[in-house]
Amino acid sequence: MSTNPKTPNQPSPHPESLGDINLKTKLDGDNYPLWVNLMERAIGGKGLTSHITGVSDPPPITDPTYPTWQQRNHCCFNWIINNIEATLVNEVSQYKATKDLWEGLATTYGSGADPFQVSNLHRQTYGMKQRGMTLEALWQKFQDLWLSIDSRDPNPMDTPSSIEKYNQITQRHIVYQFLWALDDRYDTIKREILNKEPLSSVRTTYGMVR
Structure with a gap:
């Protein structure tokens, strides 16, 4: 039997089955270098690094595997938001895809020397x-x-x-x-x-x- 993750008959995992990510250090605007290192490792531990690095593009919305991709994308998005201080959430919650959110945080808090x-x-x-x-x-x-x-x-x-x-x-x-x-x-x-x-x-x- 094929183990291809895009096999249409493969059941989509429930978000709960992926668990939560709760870092001891939440992003507060000043600790981005530490936070991004911890967050990337945590998401990688769930096997979903591609949702933040964009290694794999999302499937077409008509693809049978799209619901699975979307579900996992929502999980990654929520993990990141839940590990950001509440005062910063409104600034970044407008992004649609996790990769866009990830890159937006890098631009806002990780680039340049203010x-x-x-x-x-x-x-x-x-x-x-x-x-x-x-x-x-x-x-x-x-x-x-x-x-x-x-x-x-x-x-x-x-x-x-x-x-x-x-x-x-x-x-x-x-x-x-x-x-x-x-x-x-x-x-x-x-x-x-x-x-x-x-x-x-x-x-x-x-x-x-x-």
Whole structure:
């Protein structure tokens, strides 16, 4: 028997059979690089990557497999919408196909380096305070911000030596940001880390604090 997914006699799966996707991180406008990576993997895990990348075109509306394609397209669309902050949904819900929605999000939140967004992200990193938050939660928040900054404000250098020097300076500032955010009970380990020369990487710093 043919296993071709376009076989007319193949029953269309109910949307419920595909399950839900609930990311811990919803798209909020500033965390697109992290969010898109998680979302793409989640949809790929359902076997429906083609609905966001457009690898396969939708069948003609008269094709017997069109209802199955449409059903899966609606599932992907809803998964994405359900993992976007409510304040952003109205801006993107007008798209009809999942691929259009996916590309619209990339255009709106993933392309270019809006100076205001970049400055706001830097402001958030320098203003971050632990205030009783778990160390793991604080680290995750910083990871999200640093990833977003890196995607919008990449290393501008063009030679190996200048790139390396820029990265070292950036790493030093990131370590400072993380240590400044920690509660006072970490003061001893903070002093120990800051007195090390050369200064440890941010991952090593996190490991030492843990």
